[in-house]
Amino acid sequence: MAFESLSDKLQNIFKNLRSKGKLTESDVKAALKEVKMALLEADVSFKVVKQFINSVTERAVGSEVMTSLTPGQMVIKIVNEEMVSLMGSETTEISLKPSNEITVIMMMGLQGAGKTTTAAKLASKFKSKGRKPLLVGCDIYRPAAIEQLKINGEKVDVPVFEMGTKHEPVNIAKAAIEHAKSNGMNVVILDTAGRLHVDEDMMNELAKIRENIDIHQTILVVDSMTGQDAVNVASNFEEKIGIDGVILTKLDGDTRGGAALSIKSVTGKPILYVSTGEKLTDIEQFHPDRMASRILGMGDVLSLIEKAEANIDAEKAKEMEKKMRKAEFDFNDYLESMAQMKNMGGMAEILNMMPGMGAQLKGAQLPDEKALGRIEAIILSMTPKERSNPSILNPSRKYRIAKGAGVDIAEVNRLVKQFEQSKKMMKQFSGMMGGKRGGKMGRFKFPF
Amino acid sequence: MSEEKKGFFAKLISGLSKTRSNIVSGIDSIFKGFSKIDDDFYEELEEILIMGDIGVVTTEKIIEGLKEKVKENKIKEPEECKELLINTIKEQMDIGENAYEFENQKSVILVIGVNGVGKTTSIGKLAGNLKAQGKKVVLAAADTFRAGAIKQLEEWANRAGVDIISGNEGGDPGAVIYDAVGAAKARNADVLIIDTAGRLHNKKNLMEELKKIDRILEKEYPNVYRETLIVLDGTTGQNALVQAREFMNAANITGIVLTKLDGTAKGGIAVAIQSELSIPVKYICVGEQIDDLEKFNSEQFVNALFTQE
Ligand SMILES: Nc1nc2c(ncn2[C@@H]2O[C@H](COP(=O)(O)OP(=O)(O)O)[C@@H](O)[C@H]2O)c(=O)[nH]1
Ligand SMILES: [Mg+2]
Helix, strand or coil: CCCCCHHHHHHHHHCCHHHCCCCCCCHHHHHHHHHHHHHHHHHCHHHHHHHHHHHHHHHCCCHHCCCHHHHHHHHHHHHEEEEEEEHHCCCCCCCCCCCCCCEEEEEEEECCCCCCHHHHHHHHHHHHHCCCEEEEEEEECCHHHHHHHHHHHHHCCEEEEEEEEECHHHHHHHHHHHHHHHCCEEEEEEECCCCCCCHHHHHHHHHHHHHHHHCCEEEEEECCCCCCCCCHHHEEEEHHHCCCEEECCCCCCCCCCCHHHHHHHCHHHHHHHHEEECCCCCCCCHHHHHHHHHHHCCCHHHHHHHHHHHCCCHHHHHHHHHHHHHHCCCCHHHHHHHHHHHCCCCHHHHHCCCCHHHHHHHHCCCHHHHHHHHHHHHHCCCCCCHHHCCCHHHHHHHCCCCCCCCCCHHHHHHHHHHHHHHHHHHHHHHHHHCCCCCCCCCHCCCCC | CCCHHHHHHHHHHHHHHCCCCHHHHHHHHHHHHHHCCCCHHHHHHHHHHCCCCCCCCHHHHHHHHHHHHHHCCCCCCHHHHHHHHHHHHHHHCCCCCCHHHHHHCCCEEEEEEHHHHHHHHHHHHHHHHHHHHHCCCCEEEEEECCCHHHHHHHHHHHCCCEEECCCCCCCHHHHHHHHHHHHHHHCCCCEEEEEEECCCCCCCCHHHHHHHHHHHHHHHCCCCCCEEEEEEEEEEHHHHHHHHHHHHHCCCCCEEEEEECCCCCCCCCCHHHHHHHCEEEEEECCCCCCEEEEEEEEEHHHHHHCCCC
């Protein structure tokens, strides 16, 4: 995609400022302008962005950041913390009544948001938890909506209750609950028609269902690609019907999903699940922190940092960092960092979490897990001297090593070359990951 | 303007101004609320445009354009800016000709887009529209993936009073298109419209499938005027730009259908797309009824953005 990730941008802003040692208020403002742009590009509501930037500014202009030697990271950290606190930090499960009672759930949202598909996904989820769900076709308007629900119901093996398109939704819902009672079902999911939040007749239809039926949870289904209008949608549904929880759909696309933040901050209601595909199993728990970095366009850089913190011995990492800076990195360290890498869950996973890194590293030919094993063997076949001073590796030494490791000499050559590349990469990473010392984040240096 | 058009125009205006917070009232209040043209004024303007989904990049372009004009014309009063701003936005949207050539020739219209944007509904409306012009229309139900999609299009074919060719759910969309082309030829149809399954633009294999459909049409139905419309949901934010870009890579897109403008979304993304990608918006939709589709006219659209009910 076209845009540089936010963390790259911030690093760039702060790169030139490092030498100054301290940041001025205007430096911070410049950085926060980038944050603001990133949020707007991500479709976070303008009003929410404004509030957000204000509260971040308040914190960031404080002494904490000004004197930090890794200001870029500090700002990112504050931005992220504020974001997570806005998104809510806990994952929330949908609330169900005890099994001996009937839980009624009503799906609602705009046209095309994904209500029908999501209803079936939820039903399937409840079923796998031992509940007895019933899907109810209350969309009497869209051509073939009931047909769609029936097919989906069949796919997840959940019964579908419908009365065609000639009855009022509230009556269909009432009859469905009776049906559930007499058939021992305990979760009734009402699939309602898509409607615009400003369509009064249609909103009244939902209000009427809510008034006449004991609905336990109303779920607003929102397309994660929604733009600035998300706040209007959410506040209208909240005002006129009341929202208990939100489900975000189509997150398997590449949208940054700023609507999530807008909705959360306007309604304060938890986002329960995210829908990530067209298969009826594609529904996942919502993780506010992940969403926060997605909106910021930072990949999962923070979970990576946490992961690294948890797994890497801080002292060793520090030492390694020093070596890297002086380009003293050798095969001993390579071996060491491979071990740490294994702890962290392997190369592919790590790279996935690095925003914008995937592309940069394309040329670098990353070894897969199996190849890592062979690399280990090659390094272990080197003498200590060779390991600490790779430049002495001449053809006859390489030949001996290849034999010892049971690999082709070409593979030894490749490794040595790769090693040089890795060194280069590490320089980039260490630049990106920040400063000379200090903060939690500064401690981690990419080991490969 | 014909009577019918006026009705639609009114609908569009009312659709675009359903809440107090829309572009219109926002813009008006800043033209009236500011006594001079300064940074605050421009900042406020920026906010309003961005809230209309016009996006950061295009908004900046518009503001830059406006600033230049203000300087050139030595304008001092915010009120006088309004006309200039409207013109600046129109300029951004001006991409020359906006042809509906497929109406005059034997043609095939391929309709594509992500899930739930309104492809099937728009096809129903378009079919009704063409039929009313006395054209012979055939629909191809090539969304064999989504549950109930075929039935949905059948219902629309019914409403529009046009023919439809469909296969089985889960079947090969290519086969349906093949059959539909055969039917279009045999029945001497003026327009064949093909409905396709919704696909997210970042799914490689689904985008490849579009190329396959393209090849079938190229081969089986040559010498027919080709039109490929991408349907975008008017409530979508900046991701619509990404969608349009990605679909451009997979198909030769000739136009956009912008739907769901009957809500409070401003559809400002249309401005962004025309400005940044130069794909013309050809139709807009303001409701779920068969006649809620109209040819797009940027002049009218921008005027509607700035007209109060
Ligand atoms: N309010 C409104 N709803 C629309 C409009 N166009 C389509 N829809 C609705 O959006 C939903 C999805 O439309 P559909 O045609 O099935 O989308 P597809 O998946 O792209 O084929 C349906 O409920 C349509 O009735 C429009 O212009 N305004
Ligand atoms: Mg469809």
